[in-house]
Amino acid sequence: MAATKEQRLVLTEDVSEEVFREGAVRRGWILLEEYSETNEAPFELVYTTEANTDVRIHYVDDPFILARYAIVKGKNIKTVVSLLETTFDAYDDEEVLENAEKAAKPQEIVDWMLNATALAEQAGRERLASLIRKRVGHRSSDVRRACLMAISWLEWPVFRELVVHLTRDKNAAVRADAKRLADAYALRDEGKL
Numbered sequence: 001m002a003a004t005k006e007q008r009l010v011l012t013e014d015v016s017e018e019v020f021r022e023g024a025v026r027r028g029w030i031l032l033e034e035y036s037e038t039n040e041a042p043f044e045l046v047y048t049t050e051a052n053t054d055v056r057i058h059y060v061d062d063p064f065i066l067a068r069y070a071i072v073k074g075k076n077i078k079t080v081v082s083l084l085e086t087t088f089d090a091y092d093d094e095e096v097l098e099n100a101e102k103a104a105k106p107q108e109i110v111d112w113m114l115n116a117t118a119l120a121e122q123a124g125r126e127r128l129a130s131l132i133r134k135r136v137g138h139r140s141s142d143v144r145r146a147c148l149m150a151i152s153w154l155e156w157p158v159f160r161e162l163v164v165h166l167t168r169d170k171n172a173a174v175r176a177d178a179k180r181l182a183d184a185y186a187l188r189d190e191g192k193l
Helices: 017-027 078-087 093-102 106-123 125-135 141-154 157-166 172-189
Strands: 005-011 030-035 043-048 056-062 067-074
Touching: 005 078, 005 106, 017 043, 017 056, 017 078, 067 078, 067 106, 093 106, 093 125, 106 125, 106 141, 125 141, 125 157, 141 157, 141 172, 157 172
Parallel strands: none
Antiparallel strands: 005 067, 030 043, 043 056, 056 067
């Protein structure tokens, strides 16, 4: 029996909710659930296929990290992942990571870093952590704030020292974001969050 797996695909900004719904209809996928965006969770559509009901296809429009991505979960997901790649405009993992590493302009850095964040573990923990560590000292406060968004979204303990470091940042908004995240870590440590 095949192991349960998960694969993420970062979608281009052109793959809106409507575009995804249309593609799902063309593929004959069955909508199981729809979750509205809340303060705690992104907008999400969950589909399955007639051929493989053990598979779940999640379309996520995440306003927190400003990324659209698909997550395929279940058994024998390779075929569904291939269908996603041929139905929707998506970036492959290496393209996302290379662009995140090579981007030079602040807005490009933010966009690609947050897309890489959507890949999570699939990006490779060390590679993604290295990318965030590299960018946390960037001269642009927008880039440093995006690092904090990525750190908060990933929730990896390895970033705690970076958060503490950013509580002393020269930019007030970066300091405030870092303090909120450091406070959340403290509440979690106390079992209050």
